[in-house]
Amino acid sequence: DAGVIQSPRHEVTEMGQEVTLRCKPISGHDYLFWYRQTMMRGLELLIYFNNNVPIDDSGMPEDRFSAKMPNASFSTLKIQPSEPRDSAVYFCASSLIDSRNEQFFGPGTRLTVL
Amino acid sequence: KNEVEQSPQNLTAQEGEFITINCSYSVGISALHWLQQHPGGGIVSLFMLSSGKKKHGRLIATINIQEKHSSLHITASHPRDSAVYICAVSRLDTDKLIFGTGTRLQVFP
Numbered sequence: 748d749a750g751v752i753q754s755p756r757h758e759v760t761e762m763g764q765e766v767t768l769r770c771k772p773i774s775g776h777d778y779l780f781w782y783r784q785t786m787m788r789g790l791e792l793l794i795y796f797n798n799n800v801p802i803d804d805s806g807m808p809e810d811r812f813s814a815k816m817p818n819a820s821f822s823t824l825k826i827q828p829s830e831p832r833d834s835a836v837y838f839c840a841s842s843l844i845d846s847r848n849e850q851f852f853g854p855g856t857r858l859t860v861l
Numbered sequence: 862k863n864e865v866e867q868s869p870q871n872l873t874a875q876e877g878e879f880i881t882i883n884c885s886y887s888v889g890i891s892a893l894h895w896l897q898q899h900p901g902g903g904i905v906s907l908f909m910l911s912s913g914k915k916k917h918g919r920l921i922a923t924i925n926i927q928e929k930h931s932s933l934h935i936t937a938s939h940p941r942d943s944a945v946y947i948c949a950v951s952r953l954d955t956d957k958l959i960f961g962t963g964t965r966l967q968v969f970p
Contacts, residue, residue, distance in 0.1 A: 803955065836902060
């Protein structure tokens, strides 16, 4: 298996633009997690899905952030409109069961909002 | 106070030294994870444990549930061990991982 795939790897955009990050989990994994990593706050969970259903989105910063998982092999995280404070590395991870099991992380998307 | 605390924040060592990184947590957990993040940014899961001790190569992880404390040990450290090591816990009441702030390790030849 190729592991968790994320695209793009780097994104530079201007404030106010829409940003879409993509993730393909490992085949057969039931759980998908979106994380954000910043120097100030470290790693934070934004949202996670179980069998394509959003279970907990309490970590999503505000209404500008939305995430979908239309099928078992694809998820998106969208920011609209983007702001400079959204600049961070966004990781997607998947696991067979839940957070009590090993999570496999994607390479991350480094987002810079100018 | 953070629910997961790591120490030290930064650590430098000479090649060959024995290294210990500590993690304390204040919530009930179902599992504790040790993650490694290399300078390139990728994150790899090293261990997941809920009791006792696990060993993989030169890495050893221990956990004391009663004391709410875990340690990650690296024996015979090597410059390629240079990375950020992150402790994370799975809370008993949710499926979410709560992360420590990480320990930056540099091993010099």
